[in-house]
Amino acid sequence: MSGVVKGDGETLHAWQMQDLVVRGEITASELVTQALARLAQRDGELKSYTDVTAQRALDEALQIDLRRQRGEALPPLAGVPYAVKNLFDVTGLPTLAGGHRERAGAAASLDATLVQRATAAGACLVGALNMDAYAYGFTTENSLHGVTRNPHDPSRVAGGSSGGCGAAVAADLCAFSLGSDTNGSIRVPSSFCGVFGLKPTFGGLSRGGSRPFVHGIDHVGPFARCARDLARVFDVLSGLDVRDHACTRAAGSAVEPAVVRAFAEGVQGLPGLRVARLTDYFDQWSGPDARAASETVAKALGAQDELTLQDVAAARAGAFVITASESGQLYRSELQQHYELMEPLNRDRMLAGSLLPASWYVQAQRFRLAFLQQMKAHFERYDLLIAPATPVVATRIGQEWLDLPAGRVPTRPSIGLMTQPISFVGLPVVAVPLPTAGGLPIAVQLIAAPGREDVALAAAAALEAVGLTFDTSGGAA
Amino acid sequence: MESSQSGRESGSNMKSAAEGVVDWRQYALAVSAAQGYALDAAQLERVVKQLELVSAVAAPLLALELPVALEPAPVFKP
Numbered sequence: 001m002s003g004v005v006k007g008d009g010e011t012l013h014a015w016q017m018q019d020l021v022v023r024g025e026i027t028a029s030e031l032v033t034q035a036l037a038r039l040a041q042r043d044g045e046l047k048s049y050t051d052v053t054a055q056r057a058l059d060e061a062l063q064i065d066l067r068r069q070r071g072e073a074l075p076p077l078a079g080v081p082y083a084v085k086n087l088f089d090v091t092g093l094p095t096l097a098g099g100h101r102e103r104a105g106a107a108a109s110l111d112a113t114l115v116q117r118a119t120a121a122g123a124c125l126v127g128a129l130n131m132d133a134y135a136y137g138f139t140t141e142n143s144l145h146g147v148t149r150n151p152h153d154p155s156r157v158a159g160g161s162s163g164g165c166g167a168a169v170a171a172d173l174c175a176f177s178l179g180s181d182t183n184g185s186i187r188v189p190s191s192f193c194g195v196f197g198l199k200p201t202f203g204g205l206s207r208g209g210s211r212p213f214v215h216g217i218d219h220v221g222p223f224a225r226c227a228r229d230l231a232r233v234f235d236v237l238s239g240l241d242v243r244d245h246a247c248t249r250a251a252g253s254a255v256e257p258a259v260v261r262a263f264a265e266g267v268q269g270l271p272g273l274r275v276a277r278l279t280d281y282f283d284q285w286s287g288p289d290a291r292a293a294s295e296t297v298a299k300a301l302g303a304q305d306e307l308t309l310q311d312v313a314a315a316r317a318g319a320f321v322i323t324a325s326e327s328g329q330l331y332r333s334e335l336q337q338h339y340e341l342m343e344p345l346n347r348d349r350m351l352a353g354s355l356l357p358a359s360w361y362v363q364a365q366r367f368r369l370a371f372l373q374q375m376k377a378h379f380e381r382y383d384l385l386i387a388p389a390t391p392v393v394a395t396r397i398g399q400e401w402l403d404l405p406a407g408r409v410p411t412r413p414s415i416g417l418m419t420q421p422i423s424f425v426g427l428p429v430v431a432v433p434l435p436t437a438g439g440l441p442i443a444v445q446l447i448a449a450p451g452r453e454d455v456a457l458a459a460a461a462a463l464e465a466v467g468l469t470f471d472t473s474g475g476a477a
Numbered sequence: 478m479e480s481s482q483s484g485r486e487s488g489s490n491m492k493s494a495a496e497g498v499v500d501w502r503q504y505a506l507a508v509s510a511a512q513g514y515a516l517d518a519a520q521l522e523r524v525v526k527q528l529e530l531v532s533a534v535a536a537p538l539l540a541l542e543l544p545v546a547l548e549p550a551p552v553f554k555p
Contacts, residue, residue: 216550317538324531336513339520348520352527355508360535365549367538372550413530 011473014080014175014229018122021064021079028061028079032124035081038476039126039173045154047146048167050086051093052127057081060124076236078122083174085162086128087135087211088112088220097211098133098161100144100341101334112209113241114178114220121236126174129164133343135180135213136327136350137161138188138415139395143343147397150192151475152440156394159192159415161185162223166193169223170475176224176233180210182217183319184389184419187445190223190431192394194441194470196460197223198230201249201450202426205234208243214326215246216365217319217423225472227430227460228263231256234453255454262458266465267300270458275303276378278387278447281312284406285417289436290388296434297444298386300468301459307378307385315371315421318364320413322424324353325361345412372425379449384459388418389431389443422447430456432463433470441470501528 012020020026036054043049064079084090087097089108096102115125130148132140140148140163148163150156151171158167162179166189169177179186181199190197198221205220212218222233231254239251262269277298283291309315328335331342332354339347378385391404391414399411409417422429427450431443446456463469502525509516509524516524 311537311541313537314541317535320531320534321538332512348523349527349530351509351514351520352505352524352531354512355505355524355528356531360539362549363541363543364538366543366547367541368550370543370547410530413534 011172011225011476012175013226014077014224015232017080017175018074018076018078021068022074024068028064028124029058031079032057032061032081032126035126035174038171042171043173046149046151046167046171048130048148048158048164048171048173049083049127050096050130050145050164053090053093053125057124057126060119064122064124075120075122076232077118080123080176081126081174082118082123082176082178083125083127083129083168084112084115084178085131085165085180087131087180088115088128088178089209090115090125090128093128095211096128097135098131098142098145098343100133100343101338103144110209113206113243114237115209117237117239118178129162129168129177131164132161133346134327134331134350135161135182135185136346137412138184139412140164141345141397143345149397150394152194153394156396157192159189159390159394163189165223166190166195166197169193169195169225170472172473172476176222176229178220178222180213181219181221181423182214183323183423184416186221186223187389187419187429187431187443188415190433191389191441191443194433194475195223195225195472196227196230196433197221197431197443198234198453198457199423199429200234200453201428203246203248204428204453205237205249206239206241206244206247208241208247212330214323216322216326219423219426227457227464228256228259230430231259231457249451255457258454258458259461263461263465265462267302267462270301270462273301273384273459274382275301275384275386276305276307276382277303278309278385279306280308282387282418285391285404286388287392287404289393289438289442290391293434293436293442293444294386294388296468297432297463300463300466301384301386303386307382310374311371312421314367315424316417318367318371319420319424321356321360321364324349325356328352328354328356349413368424375425375427376449383448383452383455385447387422387445387447389445390415391417393436393438393440393442418445426450428453428456430460432460433472434468435470499532501525501532504528
C-alpha cells in the first residue's frame with residue numbers, strides 16, 4: 001500500500017492532511033506532488049481521470065504553503081488534493097459531461113460554484129474525472145474516454161455515473177472528489193469502489209456551473225474515505241447560490257462536530273436513535289451480499305423494526321420516467337443532429353425518453369409528492385432507514401444481466417433499483433461501504449429525513465468506529 | 478408489482494397497465510416524426526426496445542389511481 005507518506009506509508013484522510021499541513025509536518029506542495037505521482041503510476045490502467053490539472057494543483061498548493069510561511073490561519077481543506085466529475089465547470093477545460101462532441105467545445109471561463117468554494121477552502125484541484133456519458137448510466141463504460149476500472153478488481157466496473165470519482169478516491173489518486181447523483185450515481189460507485197459517499201438532500205449543495213442531466217432530480221455531493229471527510233467537505237461547500245435556484249440549504253450549521261463525536265463514542269454515542277431496515281422490495285432485489293450488509297448494519301445500529309414501504313416499484317418507475325423524459329428533452333437537439341457522435345450505450349434510451357407520453361411524466365411528478373408524504377410519515381417514527389446501495393458487488397465490464405432473487409434484469413438500467421426510489425424524493429443518504437465474504441466492497445444506504453445529513457453521517461462514523469466498514473485504504477496499490 | 482419489471486421486457490406488443498396493448502413500433506414511428514427525428518430501421522428497432530423497457534418499468538406507476546388533489550412536484554422541495 002502506498003498513500004500519502006508521513007514516514008510510515010499511511011493513507012491519510014483529508015482532515016488529517018489539513019492538520020499535518022497546518023502543523024507544518026508536510027507541505028501542500030508535497031501532498032499534491034505525491035498525488036500526481038500516484039496518478040501517473042496508476043491511472044493508465046484505471047482511467048478514472050479524463051483531464052489532469054497538475055499546474056493548477058501545484059499553484060494552489062504553493063499559495064497554501066506561502067500563506068503558512070506568512071503565519072496566516074489556514075482554511076479547512078488546506079493542501080488537500082481533490083478532483084471533480086467532468087460535468088463540473090473547471091476554468092480552462094471543456095465541460096465534457098462524458099460526451100464525445102464536448103471535447104472540442106469551448107473551455108469553461110468560470111469554475112463551478114462548488115469548485116470555487118473548495119478552492120477558497122484551500123483544496124487543490126488535481127483534475128476532472130470520468131463518467132457515463134451525460135450521467136446516464138451506472139457503470140462508467142464510456143466509449144470515448146474508456147472504461148473506468150475498479151481499483152479492487154480491474155476486470156470489474158467502478159460503478160456510475162460518477163465512476164471516476166469512486167475509483168480515484170479508492171485508489172488514493174485524490175483525497176476526496178465531487179460527483180453528481182440523479183438515480184444513484186454517487187451511491188453506486190461508493191458501493192462498487194468501497195468508499196463513503198454523501199448524496200445530500202435535494203437542494204443541499206449548489207449545482208451552479210455543473211452540466212444538468214435531470215433538472216428535477218440532480219444532486220451533487222462528495223466521495224471520501226471516511227465519514228468525517230464527507231462532513232467537512234459538506235460543511236465547507238454548503239450555502240445558497242444564485243446560480244442554482246433549487247439550492248435551499250444555507251451555510252452555517254456544521255455537521256462535522258457531530259460526526260467527530262460519533263466516531264469517538266461509537267454506536268454507544270447514538271442513544272435513542274430510531275432505526276428501521278427496509279424489507280420486501282429491497283430484499284427481493286438484493287443479492288446475498290447486499291442482504292447480509294443491510295442486516296449487519298441494522299444489527300449494529302440497533303434497528304428496532306423492519307419496515308415495508310408502499311409502492312416502492314412505482315417510486316423507482318417515477319424516477320425512471322422523469323429521468324428518461326427530462327434527459328431526452330434536454331438532449332433532443334443533439335440526438336436530432338449528432339446522433340452518430342453520441343454514446344452508443346445510452347443514446348437510444350435517451351431518444352426513447354424524448355418520445356414518452358406527457359401523461360407518464362405528469363403521473364410521475366404527482367406520485368412523487370405522495371411518496372414523499374409517505375416517507376415523511378415514516379420519519380415521524382424513525383431517524384434512519386437502512387437499505388442496500390446496490391443489488392450486488394461490482395459487476396464485470398460488459399456484463400449484460402443481473403440475476404437477482406426477484407428475477408433476471410438487464411445490468412445497466414437496473415443497478416439503481418435500490419437507489420432510485422430514495423433520490424426520487426430527495427432524501428439525504430450516506431453510502432457506507434462494508435466488506436463482503438468475497439473481499440469486494442458493497443455499500444449500505446443510511447437514509448435520513450430531509451435536511452438531516454448529520455444523522456446519517458454520525459451513524460456512518462459510528463459504524464467506522466466499531467470496525468464494520470470496508471478498509472478504504474485497500475484500493476491504494 | 479415488482480415482478481412486472483422483469484417480466485415484460487421482450488416483444489413489441491406490450492400490455493401497459495394504463496393503455497392496453499401497445500404497438501411500440503407504430504408509436505415510435507409516429508411520435509419520432511412528430512418530434513423531428515428521422516430514424517433508420519436499425520435505430521427504430523433499438524428505440525422500440527428501449528420503449529418496451531421503459532414501459533415495463535413504468536407499469537406499476539401508471540397503474541396507480543392518484544387523488545385529484547395531488548399536485549405535481551416539478552421543482553422539488555423535500
